[in-house]
Amino acid sequence: MDNLPTARRQINMLSLREPEYRGDIDGLRAIAIISVVVFHAFPSLAPGGFVGVDIFFVISGYLISKIILSQTATGTFSFLEFYGRRIRRIFPALIVVLLFVLAVGNAVLLKPEFDQLTKHVVSSTFFAQNFSLLAEAGYFDRSSDMKPLLHLWSLSVEEQFYILFPILIVLLNATRLRAWMPLFLLALAIASFRWGHHVLKSSPDDAFYLPYLRAWELLAGALLTATEGRIKQILSLHHWLPHIVAAVGMGLILHVIYALNSTSPFPGRAALWPVLGAVCIIAAGKESIFNKRLLASRPFVLIGLISYPLYLWHWPILSYLRIIAGDTPPTTTRIVAVGLSMGVAYVTYRALERPLQGVTFRRHPSASSLALAISLCCIAAAATIGNAGFLDRYRPVALIGNTENxxxxxxxxxxxxxxxxxxxxxxxxxxxxxxxxxxxxxxxxxxxxxxxxxxxxxxxxxxxxxxxxxxxxxxxxxxxxxxxxxxxxxxxxxxxxxxxxxxxxxxxxxxxxxxxxxxxxxxxxxxxxxxxxxxxxxxxxxxxxxxxxxxxxxxxxELPLDPHACLRSLPWVTPKCVVDASRPLAxxxxxxxxxxxxxxxxxxxxxxxxxDVLCREGRCSVLDAASSLYIDDSHLSxxxxxxxxxxxxxxxxxxxxxxxxxxxx
Missing domain, CATH: 3.40.50.2300 (Response regulator)
Known part of the structure; x- marks a missing residue:
């Protein structure tokens, strides 16, 4: 577009059109990431904050489809360039976070935990973490708090969508069905939504993790792109309409953040409200009062700009704190963890994500993307080696014992x-x-x-x-x-x-x-x-x-203790490993x-x-010498x-x- 910065146009070697930058969308990203981080760190403050992920889905569907539709319309779309840009956008921060998670896991996780982590690293590098988590879901699955890469399921869903969606759009464009694009996207979104709502009743894990059951949320953003011109015409009929639409959208989002909680059936119909809320805010345009004065303000834009690295960093930090402590960390510790996450995210954005995002080489435009892809594959290879046990000799002995327990x-x-x-x-x-x-x-x-x-x-x-x-x-x-x-x-x-x-x-x-x-x-x-x-x-x-x-x-x-934490042998942490017998007796x-x-x-x-075997002298312990008597808080090892x-x-x-x-x- 004409108002793109000159520098950005020069970086784009193929002169591909990008959507006009909207600070209010970064502000909407800020709303999404704040709700997610607060939900993870202080769930009582935002019991439905997990809907921030659904807001991200809408934003991603909107922006990506805007690029694809505009470029296919002018015949300038390139799969190589599209996926190359995705790699330069996603991979740098992801590589650093995966290295961090592996390094810390090597130092503090017991062998079964580390083995699970290495599987998650591999699945995350190939953007299949949602399928890995779905395969693990069940009666004996460990608490989600104990999985440092749990949050990458959403990134996997997005990337799976990005693999298929451009192909679909190109095929429709090639068959001269472009005029029917909005109806086609609407039909797909409705089918995905209804299917997911039906599956939610019988298999909530499938409804949550499977990409084709969450695709309607990204398709909602894509549908907004495909109908944006008509929507602008409707909103221009009355000057106050955009302001009301934006306010209604924010109201819907705030409502579900506080009305839902972790026990609510989700996604299903409950996910409809944050998705509609995000659609309303984006559709209202950057000139609506709410978007212009609040979402496009510098604090919101700044948080929105670091939302991706912040999403990557905050959960592993909080999860490792929970793992090491063996319980929910104190409030002060969680506040420090959130602050640390924001600081590391900002450094990642300024020093890594922003510089590498536009890097290409004149003679070999795909070289930087290829290098990043190879680096990510090397991390997967390192995780595979760790999973095979070849690195066990270099890990603390206390973490290797009790494997069968x-x-x-x-x-x-x-x-x-x-x-x-x-x-x-x-x-x-x-x-x-x-x-x-x-x-x-x-x-x-x-x-x-x-x-x-x-x-x-x-x-x-x-x-x-x-x-x-x-x-x-x-x-x-x-x-x-x-x-x-x-x-x-x-x-x-x-x-x-x-x-x-x-x-x-x-x-x-x-x-x-x-x-x-x-x-x-x-x-x-x-x-x-x-x-x-x-x-x-x-x-x-x-x-x-x-x-x-x-x-x-x-x-x-049944002992409300984490036997894993009692075996980590960390000198600066003393987890609770013994309880008074009166509690489990009662x-x-x-x-x-x-x-x-x-x-x-x-x-x-x-x-x-x-x-009388497991509790002596009025005390119950999860350990007997160096052996764990429990596999979790409710089953014997x-x-x-x-x-x-x-x-x-x-x-x-x-x-x-x-x-x-x-x-x-």
Whole structure:
């Protein structure tokens, strides 16, 4: 355009047209990044601040499509130049942040954490982080706070859009369908939105991470570009219309920032409001009072200019603070972290992003982009080497130990069990030996936690341990609730546990049935408690009628601690690794009371309480010497299972009945 700076036109060797610079759009970027950073650092201040990402999507769709549509219209569009510009815009800051994340991770992360990080680095370099996170999403997935590259999912979605969208526009332009472009973009956006809203009900993780379900947000910006001329004509009918549209847009954004929170169904319809808000603000134009006086002001523009490096930097810094401390850092620390993020982002913008963005070489215009791409691939190669373990010898010894204690790999099922019981559709299926089981361990993930420690001891006594169960599955016939007291989302547990208990009843070789489950996290109503008692009585009666010995294992203490932090051995950090036993005791008291009431009517049932093994002298610790007894705040590690297993084995192979553990005192 005529008012582009001369220097910028000289840099562009192909004389490609760029959109006119609008300071108010940088100001809108500031709104987006401020909301995201505040949400991550102080979620109570902006509970819906995550919608800043949706605002970024609209801005990106608008600006990128403006470039593509204008250049395809004049026949000057070049895929090589387009992607070269994207590389020079995105890669420099990304390379530095990935190097930082890898270096710090090498110093403070345990091996399973570091292995996950290296996978995230590789997926981020190829802009597939959203797919990696989607593959990890599930019951045992680590907290999002503990993933330093979690935020790069949005960058991956954007880049995936940028790969396909230019191709689509060029094809439409080549087939003389340009006049129908707005309708085509509108149809795509509606299809993406409706599909995503439908998927949100059944698979919220898919709706959040999959690019074709978030594409409508970028397409909203593209549609604004395609219809901008008509929109300007409409807004020019009344001089006050642009001002109202901008104010309405900001109102929509502020509303969702404070009306939504991390538990709100999202994206779906909830994402419509920040997207519409961003569209309204951009459509209002740079001359609207709100845009001109506020968004285009120097403070907002400055923050907008550093929004990309600030987005890259703030989350790894906050995440590593959380990882090292093992808990949410103090408010003062988070304030310092945000300030540090802004300072590093500004330096990155001034010293790296801005100088490299326009660099090309006269004889080899693509050389700088190629060099950046090779550098990013080298980081991926370094991460792959780290993931393979070749750098373990150079890492602190404390971070390499306990590797098996911090992974669920191989704990859910084994081939022997799946081969023996192909018709039982359970999440957990473990069988120690390829022969008939003699002891059945049935229940949820807390029951499964015991398997690795108990199986060798059962085998040593000439028996064979079978473990069948599922996530949050109460170990009773026709369970009325999840094991922790929440209503069922699906009936998956009922089928799996009914099949497992039926196998225990009808298999004459199974002499002992061990039932275990998590404490009641949710307070049971009188009706729920009555239903749970009835289900347990039915289960006990059917097992007794089949002449099975019944052992019920009370829940082990859940400790609100991070076992990873307790093993980092950082001299300047002293994480909390021990808690008073009264707290975990109180948390599971409802379960103890219910089982004690049932036990009064079933004197031949053995109740095992692991509390006196895991908590001593009124204190519960996540560590035993240099070993972690927990994999997280709610599940035993392999060493933890081995630590408790002798107590369970004594109950199984002892001829006595009654209560074993603290409850017997």
């Amino acid at each position: 911090f992974t669920f790999d191989g704990r859910f099922e084994n081939d022997i069990c799946r081969k023996t019981y192909p018709d039982i559709k359970s999440r957990f299926c473990n069988l120690a030996k390829e022969r008939t089981p003699t002891v059945a361990l049935i229940g949820d993930s807390h029951a499964m936690s015991f398997y690795d420690g108990l199986a060798p001891l059962v085998s040593a006594h000439g028996g064979n341990l079978l473990n069948i169960g599922g996530f949050s599955c109460m170990p009773v016939f026709d369970a009325p609730l999840h094991s922790h007291g929440y209503p069922f989302r699906t009936t998956e547990c009922i089928g799996a546990i009914n099949a497992a208990l039926a196998e225990a009843v009808w298999n004459p070789h199974i002499s002992t049935v061990v039932l275990a489950g998590r404490r009641f996290v949710n307070t049971l109503s009188d009706d729920q408690r009555t239903a749970v008692e009835k289900a347990f009585r039915t289960t006990f009666d059917r097992l007794k009628l089949a002449n099975k010995r019944i052992i019920y294992v009370l829940d082990f203490p 948390l599971r008291q409802a379960q103890v009371d219910l089982i004690a009431k049932l036990a009064s009517d079933y004197s031949d049932i053995t109740i095992v309480d692991p509390f 392999r060493d933890g299972a081995a630590f408790v297993a002798p107590l369970l084995a004594d109950a199984i192979f002892s001829p006595s009945h009654g209560i074993t553990g603290v409850a017997a005192k």
